[in-house]
Amino acid sequence: MIVPFAAALPEAEVRVALAAIEEILRSGNLVLGRHTETFEAAVAAMAGTHHAVAVNSGSTALEIIFRSLEVSGRAVLVPTNTNYATAAAAGNAGARVQLYDSGLYPDLDDIAARLTPDVAAVVVVHIGGYLSPDLPELARICAHAGVPLIEDAAHAHGAHQAGTPAGGFGLAAAWSFFATKVITTGGEGGALTTNDPDVAAFARRARNQGKDDNGRHIIAGNSWRMTEIGAAIGSAQLEHLTRDVDARREVIDRYAAELASPGLTFPTVAPQGQVSGHKCVTLLGEGIDRTAFRAAVAEHGVALARGVYEQPLHGQPVFAALNVTDAFPSADDFADRHLCLPLWRSMDNETIEQVITAVEAAIGG
Known part of the structure; x- marks a missing residue:
């Protein structure tokens, strides 16, 4: 019986990851080191953005994006056809979740009808790694309304449309590196990508308990860091x-x-x-x-x-x-x-x- 499964990494990627893991364990530097920086650079290149911030899950990446936009008390439009985490992340950031209709691709008319002044963000989900042919039009609708478009790109590693990669249509995108994804960081892991330096700076503080460079807790963050080992495993795959x-x-x-x-x-x-x-x-x-x-x-x-x-x-x-x-x-x-x-x-x-x-x-x- 052929049963769908998450295939093991090829031998060449296993060797690269194992060598990096040994180096990490011997160094004692297990978080926020050079492997995380290398991984973030590769993720930013994948999304075609200036910034990538590695975190512990795609759900966390979404929540950080919403928190950076100060959505608390306002509406966030979320497709009803998506994973629990898309809506939960908005709710955890204090937003009022409002659902819109979507099959594999979003219903643009339904989104447009729901774009009131109270809407803080619109989320589009690249289900299964498919990008809607209407993405450029959706980006125009959101820009005209002055509402940020957020991409839930948890499934979309390496997807693109007419030269624009997933992650390049909105203000920011969230990525998952869970065990079943096209790229995994060893079971759990995530990242957010953006061209906005303020969103990126907020994310780097939020993932590290809200601390600034002097170790002061200046925002309400959490322990949302990716491990160096996870980053090394992901980097080995991103090369291919x-x-x-x-x-x-x-x-x-x-x-x-x-x-x-x-x-x-x-x-x-x-x-x-x-x-x-x-x-x-x-x-x-x-x-x-x-x-x-x-x-x-x-x-x-x-x-x-x-x-x-x-x-x-x-x-x-x-x-x-x-x-x-x-x-x-x-x-x-x-x-x-x-x-x-x-x-x-x-x-x-x-x-x-x-x-x-x-x-x-x-x-x-």
């Missing part, structure tokens, strides 16, 4: 990010070429756009039962993982206090119909062919 993303894209394109049909459609990617390959998302045709489809694929030796987000935030018990009464048709449709096909680093041809054969059989059935 373009190659890795290209390989993932080849698998996605092959799936689309051989499996696209009325029963299975693949997302539109903007011309000159690149997905990160965190997920290979596809949509079942109307009327196809997803549970039965998964079972049919499994009969041919391939297990399909759960979707990216099969329960939008407006249906999550933890957000019941938001008292959401709006309809979110795009989010509900996407949650009900999407699948993620197996995709990981260094998939071999035999495995890809087995997936295609199993899915073709299920579609035919």
Whole structure:
């Protein structure tokens, strides 16, 4: 049975990381050292920004961004189709979370209708590592309204659109380096990227208990630092990010070429756009039962993982206090119909062919 998994690092990256880890352990400098600085420089280059600040998770990166914008008491627009952390980070920073409709991509009309003077920020989420073809228009809408656009780029390492990388469309972006991501820092980890020096300076203080250069606690921060070991593990992978993303894209394109049909459609990617390959998302045709489809694929030796987000935030018990009464048709449709096909680093041809054969059989059935 082929089961989706987070593939191990290639041997060359393991050797590089192990050498760095040994050096770190012998030095005794376990946080905020040269490996963190090297990692931050590589992350900034990935996002095409002047600044990157490494922290302990993508959730923390989002919360720091919101705190830097002083969103407390104001509204932050969050897609209902996203991870819990996107909304929780805004709430933790004191904001009032307001949900908007979104499938794989955001509903720009719904966002525009909700842009009141009380809105402190709009969040766009690059689900599965796919960048909405409408991102430039969304950035224009936010700029016209004078509202910062924040990118939740947790899935989007190496994704770009017409020369602009993920992280280059908004004021700031948050990245996750969790164990399942395209780049991982050894289980947990995150970073924020920005061209705004004030946001970057705030983040560097906030992650280190709010301390300034003299050790005084001048803002309400926390122990949100990334370890030197985590930074070294991430750096070893970032050296090969373009190659890795290209390989993932080849698998996605092959799936689309051989499996696209009325029963299975693949997302539109903007011309000159690149997905990160965190997920290979596809949509079942109307009327196809997803549970039965998964079972049919499994009969041919391939297990399909759960979707990216099969329960939008407006249906999550933890957000019941938001008292959401709006309809979110795009989010509900996407949650009900999407699948993620197996995709990981260094998939071999035999495995890809087995997936295609199993899915073709299920579609035919």
